[in-house]
Amino acid sequence: MTLHVVILAAGKGTRMKSARPKVLHPLAGRSLIEHVLSTADPLQAASTTLVVGHGAEDVRAALAHRPGLQYVVQSPQLGTGHALLQTEPLLKDRSDTVLLLYADVPLLESGTLTRLVEAHRGARAAATVLTAELADPYGYGRIVRDETGAVARVVEERDASGEERAIREINSGIYCFSLGPLFSTLHQLAADNSQGEYYLTDLVRLYRAAGLGVTTLKLDSADELRGVNSRVDLADLSRVIRARKNRVLMLGGVTLEDPGSTYVDEDVSIGADTVIGPRVILEGRTTIGGGGRIHAGVRLTNATVGAGVTILDGSVVVDSEIGDGASVGPYAHLRPGSVLGPDTRVGNFVELKKTTMGRGSKANHLAYLGDARIGERVNIGAGTITCNFDGEQKHPTVIEDGAFIGSDSQLVAPVTVGKDAYVAAGSTITQDVPAGALGVARGHQVNKAEWAAQRRARKTERS
Ligand code: UD1
Ligand code: CA
Numbered sequence: 001m002t003l004h005v006v007i008l009a010a011g012k013g014t015r016m017k018s019a020r021p022k023v024l025h026p027l028a029g030r031s032l033i034e035h036v037l038s039t040a041d042p043l044q045a046a047s048t049t050l051v052v053g054h055g056a057e058d059v060r061a062a063l064a065h066r067p068g069l070q071y072v073v074q075s076p077q078l079g080t081g082h083a084l085l086q087t088e089p090l091l092k093d094r095s096d097t098v099l100l101l102y103a104d105v106p107l108l109e110s111g112t113l114t115r116l117v118e119a120h121r122g123a124r125a126a127a128t129v130l131t132a133e134l135a136d137p138y139g140y141g142r143i144v145r146d147e148t149g150a151v152a153r154v155v156e157e158r159d160a161s162g163e164e165r166a167i168r169e170i171n172s173g174i175y176c177f178s179l180g181p182l183f184s185t186l187h188q189l190a191a192d193n194s195q196g197e198y199y200l201t202d203l204v205r206l207y208r209a210a211g212l213g214v215t216t217l218k219l220d221s222a223d224e225l226r227g228v229n230s231r232v233d234l235a236d237l238s239r240v241i242r243a244r245k246n247r248v249l250m251l252g253g254v255t256l257e258d259p260g261s262t263y264v265d266e267d268v269s270i271g272a273d274t275v276i277g278p279r280v281i282l283e284g285r286t287t288i289g290g291g292g293r294i295h296a297g298v299r300l301t302n303a304t305v306g307a308g309v310t311i312l313d314g315s316v317v318v319d320s321e322i323g324d325g326a327s328v329g330p331y332a333h334l335r336p337g338s339v340l341g342p343d344t345r346v347g348n349f350v351e352l353k354k355t356t357m358g359r360g361s362k363a364n365h366l367a368y369l370g371d372a373r374i375g376e377r378v379n380i381g382a383g384t385i386t387c388n389f390d391g392e393q394k395h396p397t398v399i400e401d402g403a404f405i406g407s408d409s410q411l412v413a414p415v416t417v418g419k420d421a422y423v424a425a426g427s428t429i430t431q432d433v434p435a436g437a438l439g440v441a442r443g444h445q446v447n448k449a450e451w452a453a454q455r456r457a458r459k460t461e462r463s
Pocket of ligand 1: 011105140227
């Protein structure tokens with residue numbers, strides 16, 4: 001039996017009060033729709049269709065990296081039942097099964113979807129509704145059961161009687177449908193409710209009236225069924241996702257000193273025996289090897305960090321690589337395109353941009369190194385600056401293996417300091433320094449003997 005996934009993502013998300021479509025709001029580093037798509041991925045459905053409407057072009061553009069998706073546009077958006085109806089032209093084979101997901105229910109787990117599909121097929125039902133009990137069911141559709149305990153209908157919060165509102169079993173909005181009777185019944189939906197919408201939930205009542213089988217799969221916990229309707233939900237669910245990720249990391253051998261303040265995106269991986277301090281933020285596709293130490297207040301975005309690396313407090317690393325055994329910070333800034341070799345050291349208040357540093361090289365204090373290619377075992381003194389920008393263009397600096405750059409030097413690019421060469425402290429280097437040479441480029445010192453006494457004498461004369 002063939003499985004098709006349909007994801008409803010056309011709604012405006014009024015309660016978000018946002019110019020951005022709700023499904024593109026990020027939750028722990030991934031958009032809501034990305035969360036749902038990656039939950040569905042393991043089911044390997046024959047087709048995945050997104051019903052889009054509000055902000056349709058933005059949604060498509062944001063998902064351009066997933067070329068296999070089909071889209072149908074729902075315009076105007078007349079409710080969840082109307083939304084599913086839009087897929088009729090795409091889903092023709094009436095023997096197939098449809099798994100319906102909402103783009104604003106991001107915590108769902110793949111295993112739950114597999115169970116839902118199995119329960120649906122096992123029961124040979126026309127529809128299977130995923131449900132759970134909530135302590136506070138406010139806002140959700142409620143599952144109304146008949147005297148036999150079978151589901152009779154779903155009633156929305158706004159349309160529910162006082163008695164129905166007391167029901168704690170909620171409709172998750174996730175269903176499995178057999179395609180056979182689906183579209184002919186959807187055509188019968190009426191918008192006779194408080195919102196004037198075509199409610200997908202009314203299908204349950206229509207199916208029962210037609211004698212078609214409707215079953216439920218009730219989960220023990222409703223946590224993964226929580227939907228995002230407002231930014232309050234977004235914050236609440238982010239906490240859940242972060243806690244989940246942190247738990248996976250800790251069970252994988254990573255120490256989190258303060259999990260509550262550790263923000264790790266879904267796609268981040270960290271090796272065992274790495275210790276993460278408080279207020280660390282790890283974003284995007286960051287990977288960190290084992291046995292390392294990331295101290296408080298560090299932010300890494302798309303960073304590739306080797307094994308046994310120490311990153312000290314307050315450092316920021318973006319789109320850069322750090323080799324095994326390196327040490328970075330405190331308060332270092334690695335901007336995009338920086339590559340630190342193994343056992344390098346980049347210390348206090350050092351900024352790198354598009355700069356590579358070979359094995360064992362050091363820049364321990366207060367430096368700006370931009371567009372530089374630095375070899376192995378190079379020592380960059382405190383206060384060194386690569387002057388890489390002439391106001392119009394960027395120029396490269398090359399510092400070869402074993403070179404020593406004295407403190408407070410400026411290297412005016414394009415310029416090369418050769419292998420094992422020295423630059424004297426305080427130099428402004430505008431010409432290449434050949435291998436093994438000493439480059440000195442600073443004013444000569446003059447000492448004026450007895451100058452202080454003479455100055456005092458001049459002062460006394462004047463008064
Ligand atoms: C819906 C269910 C409710 C359930 C809850 C679970 C209905 C009528 N109600 O309510 O029983 O408890 O979800 O979270 O189905 N959408 C469209 N086109 C539309 C309207 C909505 O694509 O015309 C999409 C939205 O983008 C969203 C999803 O459908 O992804 C749910 O819509 P929403 O308006 O949030 O429904 P709820 O009021 O939460
Ligand atoms: Ca919703």
